[in-house]
Amino acid sequence: MIVRKGGVADAAALAELRGIDGHKLGAYADWMAAHAATHLPFVAELDGRVVGAAWLLVAQRVPSNESLDRWYGDVQSVQVREEYRSRGVGGALMAAILAEARTRGLLHVTVHSSRRAVDFYRRNGFTHHRQLLLWEPDAP
Template sequence: MIVRRAGVADVAVLAELRGIDGDQLGAYADWVAAHAETHLPFVAEVDGYVVGAAWLLVAERVPGNGSPDRWYGDIQSVMVREEYRNRGIGAALMAAILAEARTRGLLHVTVHSGRRAVDFYLRNGFSQHRQLLFWEPAAS
């Protein structure tokens, strides 16, 4: 297995993993290109076949007293093809993303997980944080 940063040549497979079909591919490719500095895709390959992907959003917080650079990360859109799950591919994607976070000196990395994946993130070094609060607009 190889885990690497994805590039322009990977847009079609990234779209496929997200369930984005052909008529939306152009808009998706444009979005990926427009967000290349802030949304970093990683892919996992087995024998040249992309079997999973995950994204690292890199964003900047408002400067604080004595701390002008306050960058953080957020993991998004993690997906491993069903037939390749439970083989360490997700963990390898997380290792690559967290290595990137360390290299960039990010303050922290967050993830908004579905219930089924919470244990996966806990096994990969994340912890639950009681101060993280969530707001959603009321349904209309």
């Protein structure tokens, strides 16, 4: 298995993993190109086929007196094809994302997990954090 940074050339495979309709592929690829500096896709390939992907959002926090250069990450859209689950694909993608986070000196990395995936993220070094709060608008 190879895990690598993805790009616009991977748009079709990434769109398919996300369940994005083919007629929206051009708009999806345009979105990827426009957000290439902040939304970093990582892909896992096996025998030349993309079998999984995960994204790292890299964003800057407001400067503080201690540091004017404060960046953090957020893991998004981790997906592994069903037939390749429980084979280490997700763990390899997370290792690549967290290595990128270390290289960039990110303050922290968050993830908004489904209940089903909490144990996966915990196995990959994430912990529950008591200070993370969430606000959601009322339904219309």
